[in-house]
Amino acid sequence: MLSDRELAITDLFGLRNIGLHSGMPGGAKALPVPTSILTDDAGKVLWMDQSEHYQQRSDPNYVKAALAEHLD
Numbered sequence: 001m002l003s004d005r006e007l008a009i010t011d012l013f014g015l016r017n018i019g020l021h022s023g024m025p026g027g028a029k030a031l032p033v034p035t036s037i038l039t040d041d042a043g044k045v046l047w048m049d050q051s052e053h054y055q056q057r058s059d060p061n062y063v064k065a066a067l068a069e070h071l072d
Helices: 008-012 060-070
Strands: 035-039 045-050
Antiparallel strands (some): 035 045
16 A cells, blocks of 8 residues: 555556546545556566546455465
């Protein structure tokens, strides 16, 4: 879980959600696209899952399966 109030990491990965939202928390100007990213020790992306809707997150079982596949 990453807290990124200034969207620095969000922008680094190109994950800023530029769509329209209703009721952004805390007066935020943008929200990140909900994304789960699995990296190795060197920072190489091994697996990524992105939501098409800003209120949806990766299913925990889907993430667990990715962890089992990539982190044997």
